[in-house]
Amino acid sequence: MSDGPTYGFDTLQIHAGARPDPATGARQTPIYQTTAYVFRDADHAAALFNLQEVGYIYSRLTNPTVAVLQERIATLEGGAGAVCCSSGHAAQIMALFPLMAPGKNVVVSTRLYGGTITQMSQTIKRFGWSATFVDTDDLDAVKAAINDGTRAVFCESIANPGGYISDIPALAKIADEAGLPLIVDNTSATPYLCRPIELGATLVVHSTTKYLTGNGTVTGGAIVDSGRFDWSASDKFPSLSAPEPAYHGLKFHETFGPLAFTFHGIAVGLRDLGMTMNPQAAHYTLLGIETLSLRMQRHVENAEKLAKWLEQDDRIEQVTYAGLASSPYAERAKTICPKGAGALFTCALKGGYDACVKFVNALEIFSHVANLGDTRSLVIHSASTTHRQLSPEQQEAAGASPNVVRLSIGIEDADDLIADLDQALAQAHG
Incomplete structure (x- = not known):
């Protein structure tokens, strides 16, 4: 698309990054199913490998279909550039990769997807990195957790599983004062509901597997760079500010400016x-994004109806949906997610663990799967699945206690979903 008019979200989700194929005129982005690309000549090949010219070398690095998706996601998030990768977990590692080094740490929220908690608390130790977990609602605790070895602050915009809303501007202010990037996982919100970069985030990560694709067909991840962070302001980020030996001393920030992190993610990370x-995964995700705003509106509408119904049911102890007036995050949601608090939340069942198991087994429309963000309504008992590896204390902090189930509300008929919940609760309570 041209750089002229400023287009709305609904237009950009269809057109950003995409142009008719110059060879065939194909209007939909083709699947460029190729591993390699022919160079014009030896000088062209050398220029590509020296990062002196932008183009296609090998599909581990760049691919025309993936490139369209990268531009579209970056545009929707308001970022300078994006790198797509194989999964949301890959996106998190790739986001940290240029920032961290052995002995360095990242300050992370206690309210995260269980797999992310395991990745941050266990797996990154193998790189010599570490994570300090804090309740990011306690801003003083966040400040206290940052030390000379800290290289980033990490949170989720709408936290999985509880649907809690992070105070992104406040966390961005703390990170900025410490000279650190704030990384926000925007998977549960999508850029339709939340724009972390506008709220002060440096980097945004996604599991594109979820709402962006929306149909449960492919896995993928993305890292979006705001392009606003000064990587050369200190000596904390040598991967981006210091000479890179693999490229004859090229300095990424000096050479590429706002696109430094994006170029590093491709030229070194990938x-x-x-x-x-x-x-092919990029193609499916591009198709999904074309209807993102329409789907998210219905997701939110249904989530609000179901959360209100569940909150009034005597068989339910608590509902964590931030779109409820009773939620402690209701006011924050109005500024962080002005178009709605998403479609992910938990509910605590009277009867504890056993009632949760019976409830999940009795549901008919809701699918019992380890996923979220599908057009279909999904359910999981986090304590026995996604958060099973965590200690009871970690489960509690993450909002995944044994008496809690996570609901990902789809776009089906809301009355049908309520009827399904009602009959399953009846079976769960005998």
Whole structure:
């Protein structure tokens, strides 16, 4: 699209990054199912490998289908650039990769997806990195957790599983004062509901598997760079500010400016980590994004109806949906997610663990799967699945106690969903 008019979200979700195929005139973005690309000549190849010219070398690094998706996601998030990869977990590692080094740490929220907690508390230790977990609602605790070895602050915009809303502007202010990037996982909100970069975030990560694709067909991840962080302001980020030996001393920030993180993610991250998104996955995600705003409106509408119904039911102890007036996050949601508080939340069942198991088994429309963000309504008992590896204290902090189930509300008929919940609760309570 041209740089002239400023287009609305609904237009950009269809057109950003995409142009008719110059060879065939194909209007839909083709799936470029190829591993390699022919160079014009030896000088062209050398220029590409020296990062002196932008183009296609090998599909581990760049691919035309994936490139369209990267531009579209970056545009919708208001970022300078984006790198797509094989999964949301890959996106998190790739976001940290240029920032961290052995002995360095990242300050992370206690309210995260269980797999992310395991990744941050266990797996990153193998790189010599560490994570300090804090309740990010306690801003003093966040400040206290930052030390000389800290290289980033990490949170989720709408936290999985509880649907809690992070105070992104406040966390961004703390990170900025410490000279650190704030990384926000925007998977549960999508850029339709929340724009972390506008709220002060440096980097945004996604599991594109979820709402962006929306149909439960492919896995993928994305890292979006705001382009606003000064990587050369200190010596904390040598991967971006210091000479890069693999490229004859090139300095990424000096050379690429606002696109430094994006170029590093491709030229070093994808080159060496190999967490590549395949072009067919990119194609499915592009198709999903074309209807993102329409789907998210229905997701939110249904979530509000179901959460209100559940809150009034005597068989339910608590509902954590931030779109409820009773939620402690209701006011924050109005500024962080002005178009709605998402479609992900938990409910605590009277009867504890056993009632949760019976409830999940009795549901008919809701699918019992380890996923969220599908057009279909989904359910999972986090304590026995996604958060099973965590200690009871960690489960409690993450909002995944044994008496809690996570609901991802789809776009079906809301009355049908309520009827399904009603009959399952009846079976759960005998």
